[in-house]
Amino acid sequence: MIKLTNTNRMSSNFLIVLGGRLEMIFYDGGAAPNARRVRVFLSEKNIDIPIKSIDIMKGDHKKDDYKKISPLSQVPALELDDGTFITESIAICRYIEELNPEPNLFGKNPKEIAQIEMWQRRLELLLMMPIASVFRHGHPAMAHLEEQVPEWSEANKPRVLKFFKWLNEQLEGKNFICLDRYTVADTTAFTCFEFAKWPKILIPDEFQNLKDYQQRLSERPSSKA
Amino acid sequence: MIKLTNTNRMSSNFLIVLGGRLEMIFYDGGAAPNARRVRVFLSEKNIDIPIKSIDIMKGDHKKDDYKKISPLSQVPALELDDGTFITESIAICRYIEELNPEPNLFGKNPKEIAQIEMWQRRLELLLMMPIASVFRHGHPAMAHLEEQVPEWSEANKPRVLKFFKWLNEQLEGKNFICLDRYTVADTTAFTCFEFAKWPKILIPDEFQNLKDYQQRLSERPSSKA
Numbered sequence: 348m349i350k351l352t353n354t355n356r357m358s359s360n361f362l363i364v365l366g367g368r369l370e371m372i373f374y375d376g377g378a379a380p381n382a383r384r385v386r387v388f389l390s391e392k393n394i395d396i397p398i399k400s401i402d403i404m405k406g407d408h409k410k411d412d413y414k415k416i417s418p419l420s421q422v423p424a425l426e427l428d429d430g431t432f433i434t435e436s437i438a439i440c441r442y443i444e445e446l447n448p449e450p451n452l453f454g455k456n457p458k459e460i461a462q463i464e465m466w467q468r469r470l471e472l473l474l475m476m477p478i479a480s481v482f483r484h485g486h487p488a489m490a491h492l493e494e495q496v497p498e499w500s501e502a503n504k505p506r507v508l509k510f511f512k513w514l515n516e517q518l519e520g521k522n523f524i525c526l527d528r529y530t531v532a533d534t535t536a537f538t539c540f541e542f543a544k545w546p547k548i549l550i551p552d553e554f555q556n557l558k559d560y561q562q563r564l565s566e567r568p569s570s571k572a
Numbered sequence: 573m574i575k576l577t578n579t580n581r582m583s584s585n586f587l588i589v590l591g592g593r594l595e596m597i598f599y600d601g602g603a604a605p606n607a608r609r610v611r612v613f614l615s616e617k618n619i620d621i622p623i624k625s626i627d628i629m630k631g632d633h634k635k636d637d638y639k640k641i642s643p644l645s646q647v648p649a650l651e652l653d654d655g656t657f658i659t660e661s662i663a664i665c666r667y668i669e670e671l672n673p674e675p676n677l678f679g680k681n682p683k684e685i686a687q688i689e690m691w692q693r694r695l696e697l698l699l700m701m702p703i704a705s706v707f708r709h710g711h712p713a714m715a716h717l718e719e720q721v722p723e724w725s726e727a728n729k730p731r732v733l734k735f736f737k738w739l740n741e742q743l744e745g746k747n748f749i750c751l752d753r754y755t756v757a758d759t760t761a762f763t764c765f766e767f768a769k770w771p772k773i774l775i776p777d778e779f780q781n782l783k784d785y786q787q788r789l790s791e792r793p794s795s796k797a
Contacts, residue, residue, distance in 0.1 A: 419698070419738070431683060438689035445682035457670035458656060464663035473644070476701075499724045513644070 373398045373439075376408070376422025380475065381436040383572070384538040385423050388440045388531060390569035392447055396425075403492075437467070440531055452531045459526060466525040466532035474510045474539045477503040482546040507548050515554035522563065529567075537564040598623045598664075601633070601647025605700065606661040608797070609763040610648050613665045613756060615794035617672055621650075628717075662692070665756055677756045684751060691750040691757035699735045699764045702728040707771040732773055740779035747788065754792075762789040 373389075373396040376382030389396065401407045401422050408420040417424040417434045425433045425442065433439055444453050454460030483493045485500030514536075518524065525532040540550070540561045550557050564570060598614075598621040601607030614621065626632045626647050633645040642649040642659045650658045650667065658664055669678050679685030708718045710725030739761075743749065750757040765775070765786045775782050789795060 419694070425686075427683065427686075429683075431687070433686045433690055435690045435693040438686045438693060441689050442682050442686035445685055457667050458652065458654075460670055461650075461652075461658045461663045461667035462656070464666050465658055465660045468660040468663060469644070494727065496721075496723050496727045498721050499727070502719065502721045502724070 370428050371396050372426040374401050374416055374422065374424040376401050376403055379403055379422050380538050380542040382423040383541065384436045384534055385439050386572035387537060387569045388534050389443065390572040391450065391452060391529065391534065392443060394443060394447060463525050463530045463532050467535050470532060470535040470539060474507065475535065475542065477506040478539060478543050478548065481507060481548065486546060507543065511550055511554055511557055515557040518556035518560050533564060537570065595653050596621050597651040599626050599641055599647065599649040600624065601626050601628055604628055604647050605763050605767040607648040608766065609661045609759055610664050611797035612762060612794045613759050614668065615797040616677060616754065616759065617668060617675065619668060619672060688750050688755045688757055692760050695757060695760040695764060699732065700760065700767065702731040703764060703768050703773065706732060706773065711771060732768065736775055736779055736782055740782040743781035743785050758789060762795065
């Protein structure tokens, strides 16, 4: 693990930009999918950042102290060395990538950058969002956090399965979803598969490519993050 | 306007990466918000790309020919010079930014990059998506394109207004939403304001910062794109 200490940062190209104190704090959201996504990303980057835990189920994210960090109560958040707060998981991942370009997870040239962004967005908007809709609007455990619309939960179940079917076709002959190496799009895919277990949406047995892909991602050390 | 011709591209840093034929085609979706977003972005970049029109209301995006370009029938799409197709509006914008870094709209250093991504995502996920939900699930004109869930349309109306209120507060003393210059986050904000007119959601008069911001964005030449 690389610990982001002064010494490591001093060797970075971004010292002039960063300047000053060289520490970060990751405000983690435990099991929350977007917090998990950043932890998996950090693990793939082999980076360790000091963590403060935010317990969503206890409502920590809605307390005034945390709203100074994340005004919309979103988890996770990252405090930069100059005291700036960054929310939105992918914004946090991009910041980490800029400071620590290798292994490259966001693309090495314009075409790779566009392809990774396309796949990361497809997975997020067309798979993670429907899974979130099924869970947040349908699960009793979320009733105190969400003004639930049960009809919306129901409407999204077939969307998840339809996307699984399409993804299974897209994975034919591929080890990873976008390029021939692991990228942040795979981080998002893994996070989706894990999240889908919450509302008990399993990948149907006939989608063998998808099941194999999930298995490969699950065998990576980052899956424990 | 810069026309993306061989000559211009020859002067780019990315010639080695691109190589070969140096032409692109933008598959436009007319009034569709994500198509508009890319056109506004291109206008801010002062770039002109050959366009082919895809008429969503006529169902062009669901025809087999277009599915070879955009398998999920999404508009817009970009065909690269090597025949690769990129969908997802922000992926297209990133590709353009990589080829033509100035004016910079995605950030010049790690902190800017993270802040712009954070704001672009906030606007997209917490404003554009709720507006889309109100419109797509509530408007009669969308009934033939969407399996509508009217309850979801209704649930999102207050979300839009709640976000408008918060955005109005965030804009206090600011000309742009993220940095002290125009960025892609402002492109998304403008697209949202235009999209909100479809389901007739107007910015309430008491949100003066927000109304002024909308006005400033509307006065830019890119608003005509």
